Amino acid sequence: MQELQSAFWEAGRLLLTFDSDLTEIVFLSLRVTLSAVFIGCLIGFPFGAFLAVARFPGRTVIVVIVNAFMGLPPVVAGLFLYLLLSRSGPLGPLALLYTPTAMIIAQAVLVTPIVTAMTRQVVEDLYQEYDEQFRSMGLFGARAVPSLLWDARYSLITGALAGFGRAAAEVGAVLIVGGNINHVTRVMTTTIALETSRGNLSLALGLGLVLISLSLLINAAVMSLRGSAKRLAYV
């Protein structure tokens, strides 16, 4: 009990004094995660909207695959990326393995299906509602996508935040393709796993507190967005 108490105190001290190791890890984590979410949104918003409005053979199969990939095990994603990025793999010459870029790619692979699937569902519902009105205005297919994305913006931000939550909490894939190298690819989740196994609970706990705070902030942001949307009668 005393050990836990002192670990909490030490974690608090590290946070309050902006410990250099801790801040470096937090900033790298945020850089990797935000980049991955940005890429996931860049691909997921238009692709999800396309799946919502387009009708073509094989669409249902793609939708099923995207939905299934929402639950893609991170270690499996990491393993496939490792095979692609390793020196003998097809992308080996790019020398991306064990770099933050590889970690961004890994997290983007996990986030993109979430953003795509949520976008597809939200935009499809909206498209059903707007369908007759849009067609009567001569607005159909790909031309309708920007209007649909804009009107679904509050729901889409929620999807992006869900993707952020998934990426921020992810450990398996970034550990495999990042290697958890000190001062290079060490992020919050991998550090917590490593420092706990080493018995350095204070740093692990400090990072854990940062992660929990981030999670709380994300949820508060989602609630606030929903509240704003309702207040403004945009829903």
Place this chain on the structure above:
Amino acid sequence: MSTDRSFAGIARADESASTPLLPVSLEDVCFGVNGTDLLHDVSLSIGPGNRTVIMGPNGAGKSLLLRLLQGLIHPTRGRLAWRRNWTSGHSAQGGTPGGATGAMPSGAPPVSIVLQRPVLLRRSVAANLTHALRVLRVPRADRADRLEELLTLGNLQDRREQPARSLSGGEQQRLATVRALAASPEMLLLDEPTASLDPQATHAIEDLIQRSHDRGTKIVMVTHDMGQAKRVADEVVFMSKGRIAEFTPAESFFSRPQSEEARAYLSGQLII
């Protein structure tokens, strides 16, 4: 009656198409879903000018007829022909079966529809109209002036920044109507635009319809409101069970209905 249909100074984008759109002819048009015909052998010619009101009990096929005219649905049999070919955006999927075909519209669709329950975007009043102007490819430099004129037309100046979905029912319907008029359509279709509105809101919508008609827009409106039909209609299409039972001038329809169904409807009997 003026023939300048442009509202808010919005000239039609396809003004080069100088051939009038109307009349539109329906020849033995049927429309069915899952093998069941909901419209049977509808033959009708709607010309320019007169305000046409479509009446009839629920399930008579009034709204289907409007959607056929808008191009939102297509006849399963029969032929629908406009004097000037045009296709709605929907027809990009393959033209109008048995009916009008032609090139994709280059600008504003010549037919606009106001649905019974207006579908407004999750945006402000002004943003809803700006969206319509953008879709109609009105030049960016002209949009602000045209927006102001549409807001004035719908008497919505005080509501411009209000989320459209928070407007009252009457205001929402006014917004939907001026949005439809943004295209300066040659024909305006209205599907029970005043259903569940109070007299004041109904008057505002009827005023908009009248002003649109005065500028040369053909009006085709579905209504269940007998008083409104008498106020608005120049001619009445009476439908029953998916067929046209009567198509006559309004005056003779209300004083001397020819069909059994119309007589029963006007006398307040329940048509089941």
